[in-house]
Amino acid sequence: MEALKSRRGSYRRALGRALVEAGERCRDVVVLDADTPTSTKTIAFARAFPERFFNIGISEQDLVDTAAGLAIAGKIPVAAAFAMFLMRAWEQVRNTIARDGLNVKLVGTHAGLQDYMDGASHQAFEDVALMRTLPGFAVLVPADEAAVRALVLEAVLNHKGPVYLRLGRDDAPVVYEEGEEFRVGGSKVLIDAVDAVIYAYGPMVGVALEAARILRRQGIHAGVVDVYTVKPIDRETVVRQARKAGLVFTLEDHSVYGGLGSAVAEVLSEEAPTRVVRIGVRDSFGTSARSYPELLEYMGLTPERMAERVRGEIS
The missing domain is CATH 3.40.50.970 (Thiamin diphosphate (ThDP)-binding fold, Pyr/PP domains)
Structure with a gap:
């Protein structure tokens, strides 16, 4: 954290x-x-x-x-x-x-x-x-x-x-250098998939990258894809990375119903049937906290918790 x-x-x-x-x-x-x-x-x-x-x-x-x-x-x-x-x-x-x-x-x-x-x-x-x-x-x-x-x-x-x-508020991770190019309909492969792949967006991209670093120290190579365009989703990249890994995770500070997890699962169900573990807000409302990291901890969306989920599915 x-x-x-x-x-x-x-x-x-x-x-x-x-x-x-x-x-x-x-x-x-x-x-x-x-x-x-x-x-x-x-x-x-x-x-x-x-x-x-x-x-x-x-x-x-x-x-x-x-x-x-x-x-x-x-x-x-x-x-x-x-x-x-x-x-x-x-x-x-x-x-x-x-x-x-x-x-x-x-x-x-x-x-x-x-x-x-x-x-x-x-x-x-x-x-x-x-x-x-x-x-x-x-x-x-x-x-x-x-x-x-x-x-x-x-x-x-x-x-x-x-x-x-x-957009979020103020707690933005540092992911890209200024001048990085983006297009509507695109995504960014930040770490290539091997054992698993994590699709994320917004502030959860920073969480996914930190989780991947934790996993790498434990001998697990997790890819990270920034799906910054949820619609029209970059189907080609989603499918290619999923086929490399065979085990897919989605991570979002949004309900797991209808958000990124649903979008990725829809694509893969049609083009590359794969196990998809959706991680986000599961049928609940949020709450207030003294800080953003504290709220992530309460909601189970920290890098450490993400790494645990990935390791648990692979073990």
């Missing part, structure tokens, strides 16, 4: 910087928030481009519909809110954005276990499941600050169509 405690990148600050960069590159980029700009860090864009920033207030349904209208008018709207509360507007997302394939980028911050202080009411474990069912939606989950910057710029400036970007 010490490695986790020493890594203090910030997903939301990386978001603020990336939005400003996107705004500098394209005048059609506009940003909307649901009265949480200091928390989501969209305040950085508001200060740089006040005429292109819209604080809609605590009304996520209006946030989504206003973003849809701006997209119809030819703008590139980025609408941000806490992931849990953005799901209030799922009906509007479905019927207004998805049905018309509008070029709206939705950003859910403080997702998963990252909002450790506020407890179950603020911890979204269902958002990936909800958003990946929507036709035409891309679902992206960056692992660290460098990935946030790259994927925000890719989604906003290059990808045409609706996107859901799932």
